[in-house]
Amino acid sequence: MPRARPYGRSNPPPTAASNPPMSVVTRFAPSPTGFLHIGGARTALFNWLFARHHEGSFTLRIEDTDRKRSTDEAIAAIFHGLSWLGLDHDGNAVFQSNNAARHAEVAEQLIVEGKAYRCYCTPEELTEMRENARNSGGSTRIYDGRWRDRDPAEAPDGIAPVVRIKMPLDGETTISDLVQGDVTRANDTLDDFIILRSDGTPTYMLAVVIDDHDMGVTHAIRGDDHLNNAFRQYHLFEACGWDVPHFAHIPLIHGADGAKLSKRHGALGVEHYEELGILPEAMRNYLLRLGWSHGDDEIIPTEQAIAWFELDSVGRSPARFDMDKLLNLNAHYLKETDPEELAAQIVAIAADTPGTTVSPAAKARLSAGLGGLTKRAKTINELIDSSELYLRDAPLAVNDKAAAILGDPEARQTLGALAEELGKITSWTEAELDQIARNFAESKGLKLGQVAQPLRAALTGSNVSPGIFEVMAVLGRDETLTRLEIAVN
RNA sequence: GUCCCCAUCGUCUAGAGGCCUAGGACACCACCCUUUCAAGGUGGAGACACGGGUUCGAACCCCGUUGGGGACGCCA
Numbered sequence: 001m002p003r004a005r006p007y008g009r010s011n012p013p014p015t016a017a018s019n020p021p022m023s024v025v026t027r028f029a030p031s032p033t034g035f036l037h038i039g040g041a042r043t044a045l046f047n048w049l050f051a052r053h054h055e056g057s058f059t060l061r062i063e064d065t066d067r068k069r070s071t072d073e074a075i076a077a078i079f080h081g082l083s084w085l086g087l088d089h090d091g092n093a094v095f096q097s098n099n100a101a102r103h104a105e106v107a108e109q110l111i112v113e114g115k116a117y118r119c120y121c122t123p124e125e126l127t128e129m130r131e132n133a134r135n136s137g138g139s140t141r142i143y144d145g146r147w148r149d150r151d152p153a154e155a156p157d158g159i160a161p162v163v164r165i166k167m168p169l170d171g172e173t174t175i176s177d178l179v180q181g182d183v184t185r186a187n188d189t190l191d192d193f194i195i196l197r198s199d200g201t202p203t204y205m206l207a208v209v210i211d212d213h214d215m216g217v218t219h220a221i222r223g224d225d226h227l228n229n230a231f232r233q234y235h236l237f238e239a240c241g242w243d244v245p246h247f248a249h250i251p252l253i254h255g256a257d258g259a260k261l262s263k264r265h266g267a268l269g270v271e272h273y274e275e276l277g278i279l280p281e282a283m284r285n286y287l288l289r290l291g292w293s294h295g296d297d298e299i300i301p302t303e304q305a306i307a308w309f310e311l312d313s314v315g316r317s318p319a320r321f322d323m324d325k326l327l328n329l330n331a332h333y334l335k336e337t338d339p340e341e342l343a344a345q346i347v348a349i350a351a352d353t354p355g356t357t358v359s360p361a362a363k364a365r366l367s368a369g370l371g372g373l374t375k376r377a378k379t380i381n382e383l384i385d386s387s388e389l390y391l392r393d394a395p396l397a398v399n400d401k402a403a404a405i406l407g408d409p410e411a412r413q414t415l416g417a418l419a420e421e422l423g424k425i426t427s428w429t430e431a432e433l434d435q436i437a438r439n440f441a442e443s444k445g446l447k448l449g450q451v452a453q454p455l456r457a458a459l460t461g462s463n464v465s466p467g468i469f470e471v472m473a474v475l476g477r478d479e480t481l482t483r484l485e486i487a488v489n
Numbered sequence: 490g491u492c493c494c495c496a497u498c499g500u501c502u503a504g505a506g507g508c509c510u511a512g513g514a515c516a517c518c519a520c521c522c523u524u525u526c527a528a529g530g531u532g533g534a535g536a537c538a539c540g541g542g543u544u545c546g547a548a549c550c551c552c553g554u555u556g557g558g559g560a561c562g563c564c565a
Contacts, residue, residue, distance in 0.1 A: 376526065
């Protein structure tokens with residue numbers, strides 16, 4: 001795609017001798033005012049994928065320009081969320097607040113060059129202008145430029161001025177967005193916005209432009225709620241004499257109500273999904289498919305995503321979050337996960353529970369029975385719950401339905417008789433146990449279910465479990481007979 | 490209100506003028522398998538927001554309408 005200055009950086013200028021292929025630099029720039037939610041996570045993912053695809057770098061910048069709203073907890077949550085998602089950034093994270101002096105310096109320089117000016121308006125004046133704009137047609141141009149060409153000598157006493165950038169008064173600006181295409185906006189809908197607050201600190205608009213430039217960002221991939229800002233930033237880049245990075249404004253993720261996802265709209269931090277037992281790989285795959293596609297492909301492991309990811313296949317319409325689909329993907333990746341690893345993880349979590357010990361026999365049972373459990377689980381948490389049956393040594397907790405089944409004297413009698421049969425045999429495989437149970441049921445004139453369900457209740461303490469002969473095989477002869485005995489009495 | 494963006498099954502999407510009586514995935518329904526629950530298999534229901542153009546031909550191009558979203562801070 002031909003662009004004016006594709007991957008240009010004006011500072012430092014690349015030398016002709018060391019002229020490596022212009023490298024892609026992306027950045028994820030969250031403001032640490034809350035947790036990392038699903039929308040931010042996807043923005044980070046897209047930036048990460050794009051950088052990895054082009055063998056460029058993915059940088060992280062914490063936009064803590066704001067005063068009191070930024071918190072250490074939020075910063076920690078962002079780092080944790082990214083790390084959980086496996087989105088590693090290159091180099092050290094940049095804290096925007098550290099660059100405040102540089103930001104102010106650039107603003108001063110712009111004043112010297114006549115591209116920016118001090119504005120001494122009071123908050124009251126601004127409010128008035130806002131009302132004026134609304135009453136006279138509702139224009140988005142609020143500030144009327146009253147200090148734009150006014151002699152600074154007329155500055156009133158006792159008013160700390162802000163610095164505003166001079167925006168073009170007429171004409172129009174076109175942004176060639178990598179996702180949205182060409183977007184044009186009339187310049188007279190943009191006013192001279194503030195770049196330096198009256199306390200001398202930079203505003204977001206100034207800080208982003210300077211930091212993006214200083215960090216050598218070639219592609220700014222962010223939510224399309226920033227599309228309007230791009231026009232302002234474009235002119236700031238121009239005023240500074242810097243190349244404008246490529247913009248890619250990706251659609252937002254909406255909540256169930258169709259509105260922008262935010263803390264108020266039921267958005268949850270990624271750590272919530274971690275706690276739910278979602279796998280990072282599944283989350284990446286899910287987030288990727290929200291707004292991006294590669295034909296009909298659905299299961300796209302991260303390596304494949306890196307190979308395929310391009311900005312031109314990002315859609316332009318907003319998407320909604322669908323937990324069912326995430327869960328489905330998670331179930332898929334759960335089955336793909338190395339069983340040994342999974343078993344170790346579950347044992348570690350179980351052993352972590354106060355007052356719980358996991359016997360070597362229990363570990364062995366889990367390893368043997370995990371496959372049957374995994375097939376039935378959508379999350380790691382479900383898997384942990386269902387693992388109880390193998391991890392606990394008798395006696396087990398019994399749920400209500402199982403208790404009801406075992407409450408029937410006839411069922412207990414059946415179990416007693418079956419236990420007797422089982423006590424006689426020495427070999428203990430799933431197929432043989434199956435056959436024995438069938439023969440037993442037939443000899444008693446019972447349906448297999450009339451034998452299997454009480455057996456399940458006795459052996460698992462539940463009315464739901466993997467195939468009961470599989471369970472018996474995994475449990476082994478002794479444990480099976482022990483559990484049966486407990487249930488019968 | 491003004492500016493900007495968007496518009497295919499309930500949801501995520503394929504589709505870049507004829508390959509579309511619109512494909513896939515999740516969810517849903519039915520059946521098969523079956524000792525429960527899943528998994529798996531088979532089948533089903535389900536969408537081009539509306540109206541005008543352009544064209545031999547439009548889900549795809551243009552205009553308008555409607556609907557949705559975003560932005561209009563000394564927040565980011």
